[in-house]
Amino acid sequence: MTASPSRVGMLTDGDFSEEQRAAADWLAARDGIAVETVAFDGLSDRDVSTDFDALWWHRAAPLAGSDPLGDAAETIESYLVDGGGLLLTLRAMASVDRLSVESVPPDRVGEDSLAEPTGVLWRSLYADHPATASLEGLRHHVRDRGTVPAVGYERVLPRRGEALASTVRGDTAVPDEVTAVSWRVGGRAEPAELDERGEGGGAIVGLGAPVLFADPPGGDGHGGHGEPRDPDATGLAETRDRLVAGCLRSVAVDHGTPARPTDAGDMRRLRDRVDAAGEDGPGGRPKYHLTPPANWLNDPNGLIRWDGRYHVFYQYNPAGPFHNTIHWGHAVSDDLVTWRDEPVALSPSPDGPDRDGCWSGCAVDDDGTPTLLYTGGNGRDQLPCLATTDDPDLRSWEKHGGNPVIESPPADLDVLETEHWRAEFRDHNVWREGGRWYHLIGTGLADGGGAALLYTSETLTEWTYEGPLLAGGPDAAAVWECPELLDLGDRRLLHVSDYENVVYFLGSVEDGEFAVESEGLLDHGDFYAPQSLTDAGGSDADGGGVDGDDGDDGDDGDADDGAGRSLTWGWLPEARDVDAQWDAGWSGALSLPRVIESGPDGDLRQRPADEVTDLRTERIAADEAISLAPDDRRRLDLSGAAIEIRAEIALDDAELVELSVFETPDRAECTPIRYARDGTLSVDRAPSSLDPRAFADEQSMAVPPYDEPLSVRVFLDRSVIEIYANGRRCLTSRVYPTRDDAVGVSMRAEGGRAEIASLSAWALGEAMPTGGE
Numbered sequence: 001m002t003a004s005p006s007r008v009g010m011l012t013d014g015d016f017s018e019e020q021r022a023a024a025d026w027l028a029a030r031d032g033i034a035v036e037t038v039a040f041d042g043l044s045d046r047d048v049s050t051d052f053d054a055l056w057w058h059r060a061a062p063l064a065g066s067d068p069l070g071d072a073a074e075t076i077e078s079y080l081v082d083g084g085g086l087l088l089t090l091r092a093m094a095s096v097d098r099l100s101v102e103s104v105p106p107d108r109v110g111e112d113s114l115a116e117p118t119g120v121l122w123r124s125l126y127a128d129h130p131a132t133a134s135l136e137g138l139r140h141h142v143r144d145r146g147t148v149p150a151v152g153y154e155r156v157l158p159r160r161g162e163a164l165a166s167t168v169r170g171d172t173a174v175p176d177e178v179t180a181v182s183w184r185v186g187g188r189a190e191p192a193e194l195d196e197r198g199e200g201g202g203a204i205v206g207l208g209a210p211v212l213f214a215d216p217p218g219g220d221g222h223g224g225h226g227e228p229r230d231p232d233a234t235g236l237a238e239t240r241d242r243l244v245a246g247c248l249r250s251v252a253v254d255h256g257t258p259a260r261p262t263d264a265g266d267m268r269r270l271r272d273r274v275d276a277a278g279e280d281g282p283g284g285r286p287k288y289h290l291t292p293p294a295n296w297l298n299d300p301n302g303l304i305r306w307d308g309r310y311h312v313f314y315q316y317n318p319a320g321p322f323h324n325t326i327h328w329g330h331a332v333s334d335d336l337v338t339w340r341d342e343p344v345a346l347s348p349s350p351d352g353p354d355r356d357g358c359w360s361g362c363a364v365d366d367d368g369t370p371t372l373l374y375t376g377g378n379g380r381d382q383l384p385c386l387a388t389t390d391d392p393d394l395r396s397w398e399k400h401g402g403n404p405v406i407e408s409p410p411a412d413l414d415v416l417e418t419e420h421w422r423a424e425f426r427d428h429n430v431w432r433e434g435g436r437w438y439h440l441i442g443t444g445l446a447d448g449g450g451a452a453l454l455y456t457s458e459t460l461t462e463w464t465y466e467g468p469l470l471a472g473g474p475d476a477a478a479v480w481e482c483p484e485l486l487d488l489g490d491r492r493l494l495h496v497s498d499y500e501n502v503v504y505f506l507g508s509v510e511d512g513e514f515a516v517e518s519e520g521l522l523d524h525g526d527f528y529a530p531q532s533l534t535d536a537g538g539s540d541a542d543g544g545g546v547d548g549d550d551g552d553d554g555d556d557g558d559a560d561d562g563a564g565r566s567l568t569w570g571w572l573p574e575a576r577d578v579d580a581q582w583d584a585g586w587s588g589a590l591s592l593p594r595v596i597e598s599g600p601d602g603d604l605r606q607r608p609a610d611e612v613t614d615l616r617t618e619r620i621a622a623d624e625a626i627s628l629a630p631d632d633r634r635r636l637d638l639s640g641a642a643i644e645i646r647a648e649i650a651l652d653d654a655e656l657v658e659l660s661v662f663e664t665p666d667r668a669e670c671t672p673i674r675y676a677r678d679g680t681l682s683v684d685r686a687p688s689s690l691d692p693r694a695f696a697d698e699q700s701m702a703v704p705p706y707d708e709p710l711s712v713r714v715f716l717d718r719s720v721i722e723i724y725a726n727g728r729r730c731l732t733s734r735v736y737p738t739r740d741d742a743v744g745v746s747m748r749a750e751g752g753r754a755e756i757a758s759l760s761a762w763a764l765g766e767a768m769p770t771g772g773e
Helices: 018-028 040-045 074-080 091-098 230-251 264-277 576-584 610-615
Strands: 005-011 034-039 056-061 085-088 110-112 120-121 139-143 146-152 162-169 171-176 180-185 202-207 294-306 309-317 329-334 340-346 357-366 369-378 381-388 425-434 435-442 449-459 465-472 482-486 492-497 502-510 514-519 528-535 565-572 595-596 606-607 618-627 633-639 642-650 658-661 671-676 680-683 700-701 710-717 720-725 728-732 744-750 754-764
Touching: 005 018, 005 040, 005 074, 018 034, 018 056, 034 040, 040 074, 040 514, 056 091, 056 230, 074 085, 074 180, 074 202, 085 091, 091 146, 091 180, 091 202, 120 230, 139 162, 139 230, 139 576, 162 700, 202 230, 294 329, 294 369, 294 565, 309 357, 309 565, 329 357, 357 381, 357 606, 369 514, 381 425, 435 482, 449 482, 449 492, 482 528, 502 528, 565 728, 606 710, 606 720, 618 633, 618 642, 618 658, 618 744, 633 642, 642 658, 642 744, 658 710, 658 728, 671 710, 680 720, 680 728, 744 754
Parallel strands: 005 034, 005 056, 056 085, 085 202, 294 357, 294 528, 357 425, 425 482, 465 514
Antiparallel strands: 110 146, 120 139, 120 162, 162 171, 162 180, 180 202, 294 309, 309 329, 329 340, 357 369, 369 381, 425 435, 435 449, 449 465, 482 492, 492 502, 502 514, 528 565, 565 595, 595 606, 618 754, 633 744, 642 710, 642 754, 658 671, 658 744, 671 680, 680 700, 710 720, 720 728
C-alpha cells in the first residue's frame, strides 16, 4: 500500500450515472491519481489486488436490485483480506451487508430535503482519523440545500463496524444519525493506534453524508454544472473534497482506520485514548467515580457479586456520547475501589425482540446460573428478555430462545401508550423469596400516574401477573422507571425513578401491595435510576440486612437465604448540553457505592461503602478546628480536583455557612455549598463554570433541624460533587469548571459566627488506574 491511493477503481453496477461520472472526474483531476471504471461483473477477470490501491463505489440513485454486487462480492472480499481498501458512499453504503464483514445494513435509507448546511459530526475519539486530517474541528458541512440521499444508522448500529461520525445540521448536532462507519477485514487496527494497522487485512469506510459531485454543494440537487451559486458553496466543496479524499486515504494506506472494539484490551485503549485527549483537572472526566471507557453511560444494570468479584453492568452506546441504540457495558472489581473495563456484555440481536436496544434490567443467581432479565426494544414494543451464562467472568451471555419472557403488558390494565411506545412497560427488579421469584416492572397508567407491577414465577421464564405493588395515582409522574424493592429488616424500601427524581417509599408489603409509611427523595441532585446488590461478604459489618433485591453473591440460588449490606449505585447524568458531551467523547458516571439501611429512629440512612476510604492516598487536612468570623472568607490550606472533605459545622449565630469548592484564586469560578439556618443545604452552580454549555441551576435539599450540627462528607471528583449529610441525605451535583486553577477551597460564615469543630480532607486515587488490562 502507498501513502496515498494512486490507482483507484471506480465500481459500477451498470452504466455510469452523471453523478458517478462527476465523482470519477473529480478524483482523476487530483494530482497523481489514476482512475479506472470497473463493472462488478468484470471484477473477477481482474487482478484487483495488484491493479488498485483502493476501490470506490459511489451511488446517489436508489439501488435497482437487492444484490447489486452479485458474484463480485467474493472478489471484493478477497481483495480486502489481502489488504485492499473500499470506500462506499451514499447509497452504496446501504449494501455493506452484502459483504460478510457486516450483517446489519443501515436502517436509514432514503432522501432528505436540506434547508440548512448539513454534514458530518465527527467523533472526538477519532479526531485524528485520516478523513479529517486536513479539517479543523469536529463539525463539517458538505452541502447546503437540495434533495439528497440520506443513508446511515439511526435505530440500529452495525454489528461489526465502528461509528466514526454522526450528523450536523446547521449548528445542531444530530448524534443519533450515524453517517460514517469503518470496518476492518482480516487484520485489526487498535483504536488507540490509528497510525499502526494490525497484521494484514483491509478496511472499509462507509460515508452516507451528502457528498455529491454533479451539482455544486449549494445547488438544488437536480443536475447541472458550473460555478457555485452561493458564496458559501466554495467552502462546502472544499470540505467535501478533503473529507472524501481523507476517507479514500484511510482505506488505501496502512494504519488507516479503526476496528470495532471487542475485548478488554480494546476497552482499555478506548479509555486511555479519551483520557489522553481530555482534561484531567477540574471539570473533566471523574477520576474515581466509575465512567465508561468512552461514549455513553446511563443506568447501572445487572449488579451482582459473583465468585468474589463485583460486576457492574450499565447502559452503554458504543456509537458515541449520546443515548440511542443501547448495549450493556461491563466493569469488574475485586475491592469496590479499582475497576477494570470488560467487553460489551449484551448487544441487540438484528432479528430479535431486542433489535433496537438491550435496556435496563437486573442480574440474579438462578441456582448457580447467572441470569439477566432486561428490557428488549423492538419498534414500538419494549418487553422483558432473559439471558444466561456459564462463563465465570460473566463476559459472554446466551439469550433465551423464547424471548420475550412476557409477551405483553397485562390485558386487564390500561397501560399508558405514548408516541414512541405501544405501552410504557420496562425495567426489571427480580428477587427470590419464600421459594418463589418476584419481579417488578415499571410502567405508567393511562388514567394517570406511574406504577410498579408485580409478577411471580417458579422458573424465570413463565410469569404470572399479580397486580400493582404500588401505583402513584394522578398526582404522580406519568411513568415510574427502574423500580426496586429492598428489604431493610424491619421495613422495606421501594424506590422508583420518575424522569426527574428518585422517589422512595418506606413501609411494608401486605398481600402483594405496598403499604406506605413515609416517602422522600433518595438524592436531591443529578442522580437517577439506582440499582442495588446484596453483598453478604462486604466489609460494612453494620450494614443492614437486605433480602430480596436483584443481586446475590453467587453462593446459592435463593437471595432470601443470606443477609448482608445493600450496595446501591446511581447514574450521574451530565449537566451540560449535547455539544459539550460530544466534544468530550464521553458522557455519564456512576455514584460511589452506597450502603442503604434503616436507622434506629426508622429513618433512611445512606453512606459510602467503607471500602471508599481505600481511595485515600494522602491526608491534606487533619481534624482542623476553624472559627469563622461574620462575613469573613477563610481560604483553606487544601486544594484538589479529586478530594474528600469531612466537616462538622455548627452555625452558632450565623445565618449560613458556605463551603466553596472548585474555586479559582480570583473566584471567577467557584461552586458554593451552603448550609442555612432554615435547614437547607444547597449547591449554587451559577458561578461554577465559565462554559455557557454547563447548567447553572441551583440544587438544594432540606436537612432537618435535629441534624444540627451538620456532619458532612463531600466528595469532589473533577466534574462531580457527591454530598452525604449526617449519613441520611444525599445531594449529587455535576459541575464543569474550565480553569486548571479551580481547585481551591474556602469557607465563610454569613450574618454571624460559626464553628467548624473538625475538618479533614484527603486526596483520592483512581478507580481505573492506567496501564491495567
